[in-house]
Amino acid sequence: MYGHAVRRALCFFVCFGLCAFAPAVAGAAPTITSLTSCAVSPGRVAVFGRDFTPGERLTLDVVAMAIELGAAPIVERATTVDAQGAFVEVFDTPDTPTGSIVERTIRARRSADPGPSAQPLATAPLRLAGRGLEASSAEPELVARTTQHWRLTGLPVGMRLYAHYRRAGKTVTRVALGRADDLCGRLEFDLRVLPRGDERRGAWELWMTADRTFRRPRKGVYVHQRMRVSGSTPGAHVKAARPQHRLTPIDPRFSEPVTNAMSADATKTGVISLDFVGAAGATVEFLERVGDRLVRVGTATSGADDIVTTLKEATTWSCDRLERSFVGSVATPDGATGFGAFTTRTPSCAHRFELNTPRSASPGADVRVRIVDRWSIGGIAPQLCITPPSGRRACRDVRLARAVTSARQRFRARARGRWRVELRVRDRAVAKQVVTVGRGGAAPPAPPTILATGDSTMQGIDVFLADELGDRARVVSDVRPGTGITKSSQFTLPGADTPGAIQWALLADEQTARLRPRATILSIGSNEGFPMTTPDGARVGCCEAPWQQEYSRRAQLMMASYAGTGRVLWLALPLPLVKTREAITRAVNAAILAAAAGNPQVEVLRLDEFFTPDGFRDVMRYRGRDIHVRDPDGLHLSIAGTAIAARLVAAALRAAGVVAPAG
Numbered sequence: 001m002y003g004h005a006v007r008r009a010l011c012f013f014v015c016f017g018l019c020a021f022a023p024a025v026a027g028a029a030p031t032i033t034s035l036t037s038c039a040v041s042p043g044r045v046a047v048f049g050r051d052f053t054p055g056e057r058l059t060l061d062v063v064a065m066a067i068e069l070g071a072a073p074i075v076e077r078a079t080t081v082d083a084q085g086a087f088v089e090v091f092d093t094p095d096t097p098t099g100s101i102v103e104r105t106i107r108a109r110r111s112a113d114p115g116p117s118a119q120p121l122a123t124a125p126l127r128l129a130g131r132g133l134e135a136s137s138a139e140p141e142l143v144a145r146t147t148q149h150w151r152l153t154g155l156p157v158g159m160r161l162y163a164h165y166r167r168a169g170k171t172v173t174r175v176a177l178g179r180a181d182d183l184c185g186r187l188e189f190d191l192r193v194l195p196r197g198d199e200r201r202g203a204w205e206l207w208m209t210a211d212r213t214f215r216r217p218r219k220g221v222y223v224h225q226r227m228r229v230s231g232s233t234p235g236a237h238v239k240a241a242r243p244q245h246r247l248t249p250i251d252p253r254f255s256e257p258v259t260n261a262m263s264a265d266a267t268k269t270g271v272i273s274l275d276f277v278g279a280a281g282a283t284v285e286f287l288e289r290v291g292d293r294l295v296r297v298g299t300a301t302s303g304a305d306d307i308v309t310t311l312k313e314a315t316t317w318s319c320d321r322l323e324r325s326f327v328g329s330v331a332t333p334d335g336a337t338g339f340g341a342f343t344t345r346t347p348s349c350a351h352r353f354e355l356n357t358p359r360s361a362s363p364g365a366d367v368r369v370r371i372v373d374r375w376s377i378g379g380i381a382p383q384l385c386i387t388p389p390s391g392r393r394a395c396r397d398v399r400l401a402r403a404v405t406s407a408r409q410r411f412r413a414r415a416r417g418r419w420r421v422e423l424r425v426r427d428r429a430v431a432k433q434v435v436t437v438g439r440g441g442a443a444p445p446a447p448p449t450i451l452a453t454g455d456s457t458m459q460g461i462d463v464f465l466a467d468e469l470g471d472r473a474r475v476v477s478d479v480r481p482g483t484g485i486t487k488s489s490q491f492t493l494p495g496a497d498t499p500g501a502i503q504w505a506l507l508a509d510e511q512t513a514r515l516r517p518r519a520t521i522l523s524i525g526s527n528e529g530f531p532m533t534t535p536d537g538a539r540v541g542c543c544e545a546p547w548q549q550e551y552s553r554r555a556q557l558m559m560a561s562y563a564g565t566g567r568v569l570w571l572a573l574p575l576p577l578v579k580t581r582e583a584i585t586r587a588v589n590a591a592i593l594a595a596a597a598g599n600p601q602v603e604v605l606r607l608d609e610f611f612t613p614d615g616f617r618d619v620m621r622y623r624g625r626d627i628h629v630r631d632p633d634g635l636h637l638s639i640a641g642t643a644i645a646a647r648l649v650a651a652a653l654r655a656a657g658v659v660a661p662a663g
Contacts, residue, residue, distance in 0.1 A: 028050075028051045028579065028580045029051065029122070029579075030049065030050070030051045030052045030108070030121045030122045031049065031050055031051060031122050031124075031578070031579065032047055032048065032049045032060075032106060032108050032122045032123070032124045033047070033048055033049075033124050033577065033634070034046065034047050034048070034106065034124060034126055035048065035257075035258055035632045035633075035634070036257065036258075036632070037127065037183040037618050037619065037628060038101070038127045038128070038129050038183040038184035038185075039093045039126060039127065039128055039129070039257075040093065040128075040129050040130075040131050040153075040154040040184065040185060040248075040255070041093040041094060041095055041096040041128055041129065041130050041131065042092070042093065042095075042131065043092075043093045043131070043154075043248075043255050044090055044091065044092055044093060044255070044256065044257050045090070045091065045093050045126070045257055046088055046089070046090045046257035046258060046259055047060060047088065047089050047090075047091075047106055047124070048086070048087070048088050049079075049081070049086060049087045049088070049108060049122065050085060050086045051085050051580075052081040052085050052086070052087065052108075052121070053081060053085065054081055054082065054083050054084070054085050055080070055081060055083070056080070056081045056110065057078065057079075057080055057081075057110070057111040057112070058078070058079050058080070058081060058087065058108050058109065058110060058111060058121070059076060059077070059078050059079075059108075059109055059110070059111045060076070060077045060078075060079060060089055060091075060106065060107070060108055061073035061074075061075060061076040061077070061106075061107050061109075062074045062075040062076075062094055062104050062105070062106055062107075062126060063104065063105050063107060064104060064105075074094040074104070075091055075092070075093075075094050077089055077091050078111060088259060090257055090259065093128055094128060095130075096128045096129060096130035097130045098130045098131070098132030098133075098134070098153070099130055099132045099133075099134045099151060099153045100129070100130050101127060101128070101129045101130075101153075101184055102127075102128050103125060103126075103127055103128075104125075104126045104127075104128055105123055105124070105125060105126065106123065106124045106125075106126050107120040107122075107123050108120055108121050108122045108123070109121060127183075127184070129153050129154060129184035129185065129186070130153060130154070131153055131154025131185075131247050131248065132152075132153055132154065132247070133150070133151070133152050133153075133223060133243060133245050133247065134150070134151045134152075134153075135148050135149070135150050135151075135243065136148050136149035136150070141237055141238070141239065142193050142237070142238040142239075142240055143193065143234070143235050143236060143237055143238060144192075144193055144194040144199040144229060144231075144233070144234050144235065144236045144238055145192065145193070145194075145196075145199075145234035145235065146192070146193045146238075147190050147191065147192050147193075148190070148191055148192075148193060149188070149189075149190050150188065150189055150190075150191060151186065151187075151188045152180070152185075152186065152187045152188075152223070152245075152247060153184060153185060153186045153247075154184070154185045154186075154247045154248060155180040155185040155186070155187055155221065155247050155248070156180065156185060156221070156248065156249070156254055156255075156289075156292065157180055157181070157182075157183065157185050157628075158179065158180065158181065158323070158325065158343075159179065159180050159185075159210055159221065159291070159292060160176070160177075160178070160179045160180075160210060160291075161177040161178065161179075161180070161187060161208050161209070161210060161221075162174055162175065162176055162177060162208065162209060162210070162211065162212055163175040163177055163191060163206065163207070163208050164206070164207040164208070164209065164214040165194065165195050165198070165204065165205075165206060166204065166205040166206075166207060166214065167200065167202065167203070167204050167205075168202075171214050172195065172198050173195040173198060174212065174214070175191065175195070176212075177189045177191070177208065181625075181627075181628070181640075182626070183618075183619065183626075183628050185247075193227070193238050193240070194227075194229065194238065196234075199229070199231075199232055199233055199234050199236055200229065200232045201229055201230065201231055201232050201236070202228070202229060203226070203227070203228055203229075204226075204227040204228070204229060205224065205225070205226055205227070206223075206224070206225040206227065206243075207222060207223070207224055208222060208223035208224075209221065209222050209292075210291040210292040211291060211292075217246075217292070219249055219250040219251065219293075220246075220249050220250075220291070220292030220293060221246060221247055221248065221249060221292040222245065222246055223243050223244070223245040223247075224243065224244045224245070225240055225241060225242075225243040225244075226240070226241040227239065227240045227241070249292045249293070249294075251293075251294050253287070253294060253327055253329055253339060254289070254292075254294065256337075256339040257339070258339055258340060258341050258632060259338045259339055259340070260276060260277050260278050260279075260328065260330070260338040260339065260340040261276075261277035261278070261340060261633070262274070262275065262276050262277065262326070262328045262340025262341060262342045263275045263342050264324065264326050264342045264343075264344040265481065266317070266324075266344050266345075266346050266459070267459065267477070267479045267481065268313075269374065269375055269376065270316055270317055270375035270376050270377045271313040271314075271315070271316055271317070271377070272313075272314055272315050272316070272317070272324065272326075272344070272346065273310060273311065273312045273313055273314055274286050274297070274300075274310070274311045274314045274326055274328065274342075275308050275309070275310050276300075276308070276309045276310075276328040276330065276340050277307060277308055277309075277340070278307065278330075278338065279301075279302060279306075279309045279330045279332070279338070280304055280332055281301070281302065281303060281304030281305075281306075282301070282330050282331060282332045282333065283299050283300070283301045283330070284299060284300050284301070284309045284311070284328050284329070284330045285299050285328070285329045285330070286298055286299065286300070286311050286314055286326060286327070286328050287326065287327045287328075287329070288315065288324065288325065288326050288327075289325040289326070289327060290321070294327060297311070297314045297315050297326070298311050298314055299311070314326075316375070316377045316379070317346040317347065317375055317377070318346065319348070319349040319352070319380065319425055319426065322345055322346055322347075322348055323343065323344075323345050323639055324343065324344055324345070324346060325341070325342075325343045326341065326342050326343070326344075327339065327340070327341050328340040328341070341632075343638075343639055344459070344460065344639075345460050345463050345464070345639050345642070346463065347463045347466060347467075348463075348466075348467055349425045349426075349428075349430050350430055350466065350467060350470060351374070351430075351466055351474075351475075352373065352374055352375055352425075352430060353371060353372065353373060353374065353382065353423050353425075353430055353431045354370075354371070354372035354374055354431065355369070355370075355371060355372075355421065355422075355423050355431035355432070355433050356369070356370040356371075356372070356433075357369050357370075357421050357433040357435050358435060359435065359436065360435065360436045360437070360439075361413050361435055361436075361437050362437070362438070363413065363414065363415070363416055363437055363438050364412070364413070364414055365412075365413055365437075366410045366411070366412055366413075367410060367411055367412075367413050367419070367435055368408065368409075368410050369384065369408065369409045369410060369411070369421060370406065370407075370408055371384065371398055371400075371406060371407045371408075371409065371423060371431075372405060372406045373400055373404075373405045373406065376403075376405045377402070377403065377405075378400040378401055378402045378403050378404040378405060379400065379401065379402040379403075380400055380425070381397045381398065381399040381400065382397075382398055382400075382423050382424060382425045382430070383395040383396065383397055383398070383423070383424040383425075384396055384397075384398050384409055384421070384422075384423055385420075385421070385422040385423075385424055386411050386419065386420070386421055387419065387420040387421075387422070388413075388414075388415050388417070388419055389415050389416070389417025389418055389419065389437075390415070390417070391415075393420075393422075395424065396409075398423075413435065413437045415437065416437050416438030416439070417436075417437060417438070418434050418435070418436055418437075419434070419435045419436075419437055420432070420433075420434055421433045421434070421435060432471075446474075447471060447472055447473050447474050447659075448473050448474070448517075448518035448519070448566075448658060448659060449473070449474050449476060449515055449516065449517045449518055450465070450469070450473045450474065450475045450476065450517060450518065450519050450520075450521065450653070450658070450659075451476050451478065451511060451515055451517035451519070451520040451521065451562075452465060452475055452476070452477045452478070452479070452521045453477075453478045453479065453480070453507075453511065453520065453521070453522055454479060454480070454521075454522050454523035454524040454571075455479070455480060455481055455482065455483050455484065455523070455524045455525070455526050455527055456479070456481040456482065456526060456636065457523040457524065457525070457526050457571075457573060457635075457636060457637070458477075458479050458521075458522075458523040458524075458571075459479055459481070459636075459642075460637065460639060460641075460642030460643075460646075461521075461523065461571075461637075461642045461645050461646050461649065462475060462477040462479065462521075463477070463642075463646075464642055464643045464645075464646030464647075465521070465646040465649055465650060467646075468646050468647060468649075468650040469650055469653070469659055472659045472660050473518075473653075473658075473659045476515055476517070478511060480492050480493060480507070482527060483503075483504070483524075483527060484504075484524065484525070484526075484527035484528045484530070485502070485504050485524060485525075485528060485551060485554050485555065485558075486528045486529065486530040486531075486532050486542075486551065487503075487527060487528075487530055488500075488501070488503070490503050493506070493507050494506040494507055494510055500533065502554050502557060504524070504554070504558055505554060505557040505558050505561065508557070508558040508561035508562055509561050511561075511562075512561050512562060512564055512565050515565075516565050517562075517565055517566055518565070518566040518567070518658055519566045519567040519568070519569060519653060519656075519658045520562040520565075520566065520567070520568050520569070521569045521571070521649055522558070522562070522568065522569070522570045522571065523570075523571040523573070525573045525585065525588040525589075525592075526573065526635055526636070528542070528551075528584055528588050529542045529543070529581075529584040530542070531547075532547065532550045532551070532554075534546075534550050534553075535553075542583075542584055542587060543583050543584055543586075543587035547587065548587050548590055548591040548594065549591075549594075551587070551588065551591035551592075551595075552591045552592070552594045552595040553595075555570075555591060555592055555595040555596075556595045556599075559595060559596065559599060559601075559602050563599065563601035563602060566601075566658070567601060567603070567653075567656055567658050568596075568599075568601055568602040568603070569603050569605055569649060569652055569653070569656075570592055570596060570602065570603070570604050570605070571604075571605050571607050571645070571649070572589045572592060572593070572604055572605065572606050572607050572608040572609075573585050573588060573589060573607065573608060574607050574608050574610075574611035574612045574616075574630075574637065575608060575612040575615060575616050576616060576634055576635045577616050577618075577630070577634025577635070578634055578635075581635065582615075582616075585608075589608055592604055603652065603656070605648060605649065605652055607645055607648070610648065611629060611630075611637070611641065611645075616630075616634070617629075617630075618630040618634075622644060627640050627641075627644070628640060628641075629641035629644065
């Protein structure tokens with residue numbers, strides 16, 4: 001049973017619209033949900049409820065079919081609704097056959113009602129997957145050239161797996177098997193019994209691990225199969241033992257269900273800060289998931305009355321790992337435990353470095369090169385490569401120690417012509433300049449500036465957009481999480497001390513004056529729903545026509561500022577999971593469409609129609625695959641979802657002629 005501190009956090013987590021700080025819509029029906037799209041057995045699952053009668057005693061059960069009210073429960077558990085009308089219960093997942101995926105239903109009914117046949121107050125779907133391993137051939141005698149079909153179920157979602165063929169204690173070949181992007185942690189692949197061209201007699205071992213370089217997994221994920229090969233030809237017989245496996249790490253924090261809200265803030269250049277909700281004065285341990293290991297990041301403690309515990313500048317951005325998954329763990333004095341998880345994406349190194357050179361130089365002169373780390377974190381050694389007009393490229397390492405943000409180099413330009421200067425990371429050019437020696441030369445035109453701004457719904461889209469556009473545009477991100485057009489006294493926006501100020505309109509004026517963007521991409525609306533005061537002094541509440549009209553008026557002020565320097569692309573928000581938030585999102589989208597009507601400089605990109613054409617969905621079919629496109633909070637897009645959204649934005653910018661076509 002979870003203690004008072006964790007229940008307090010969950011009330012915050014559930015009652016406030018899954019971390020969106022907006023007023024609830026009155027008269028909402030009770031709802032229950034599980035924040036996992038697929039629960040793995042064996043394992044645990046958390047069920048959240050809201051809008052129930054405070055103090056009411058409920059029975060939760062899992063049944064096979066939703067329509068059979070009298071069906072015998074597979075799992076049953078009692079709970080009590082708290083003073084805010086919310087609850088959370090965590091229980092073991094029902095047994096599920098290995099490798100199979102089944103659909104079940106969670107029901108919530110009054111404990112006083114007569115058994116399972118009582119009409120439930122709320123229901124929710126629950127998908128279960130049985131953790132296990134299957135291979136296409138169970139025959140004890142195989143041959144070296146046989147290709148087997150493997151299917152693993154219940155891996156940590158997002159984990160990459162590698163096969164290591166080992167003989168005489170050494171790795172002969174490594175094969176990348178793919179990534180478990182399926183929501184149930186499934187990974188399917190075909191694999192030869194022995195690698196092609198390496199068929200040799202003797203004892204072999206096949207290991208599948210989460211590491212590119214083999215290490216014996218003591219606590220992590222692995223599949224291990226011993227084999228004995230009778231000959232050294234593709235047709236040699238192979239005697240294979242039954243594979244041994246562990247498909248989830250020993251550390252229980254890998255598979256614990258999320259009970260507390262958590263977030264990662266990567267809006268400050270170069271660093272990531274972590275927030276954990278509801279620790280109630282207990283120390284929170286923050287960890288990062290790297291492969292099948294949890295790496296400790298640090299700890300933080302806040303006051304007993306503080307809702308959020310923050311570890312500021314917990315870690316830095318990385319050129320090696322762009323997708324970052326974090327875990328928060330807390331144990332409160334009353335013995336309760338709580339877990340939070342959050343995944344974010346940081347920018348690649350494509351725009352990390354600034355490379356400064358003169359445009360021209362005299363023959364034989366020393367050309368000075370200045371390298372600047374825009375992330376201001378150092379700890380990297382890029383290569384500086386110089387290519388003369390007719391000659392081979394020569395490269396040297398430029399080491400930037402931790403916290404060192406700039407370095408100076410020079411080269412002797414002996415020959416006339418165009419000298420190419422490149423900075424490379426992982427054999428990829430991340431900054432380029434051209435120095436003309438012996439004659440004048442026009443500098444290439446500067447790429448257009450694209451402003452990506454808004455609330456937390458813009459996070460991730462801005463990063464992927466910069467990667468999508470590359471050198472064709474300079475993407476400047478200015479994200480203000482937790483802000484809204486209907487809110488006031490927002491300390492992160494201008495005009496916080498001015499009563500009645502439309503702060504986002506003031507910010508739009510400030511941004512355009514400072515950046516002069518060729519185009520502005522705006523995503524905002526996840527924190528809306530508050531009453532507004534119209535210019536004639538009337539107070540309008542969400543979400544009927546007067547409220548939408550005032551929202552449109554405010555949005556038009558922002559559009560006028562952004563359109564003064566270029567194109568405006570406003571993103572309509574996909575519908576959220578929580579029904580009480582859906583009415584607000586629909587009203588916001590309708591108001592934006594009305595505000596943009598008739599303005600040729602403004603386009604509304606209908607992400608709502610793309611991601612939620614028939615209502616909320618967390619999985620969609622995209623380019624031949626089922627993709628998990630929503631974050632567990634049911635409000636934001638997932639990492640994959642923001643990547644897809646960025647591609648749509650890039651396509652719209654190219655179609656509008658803001659940036660050059662790809663190619």
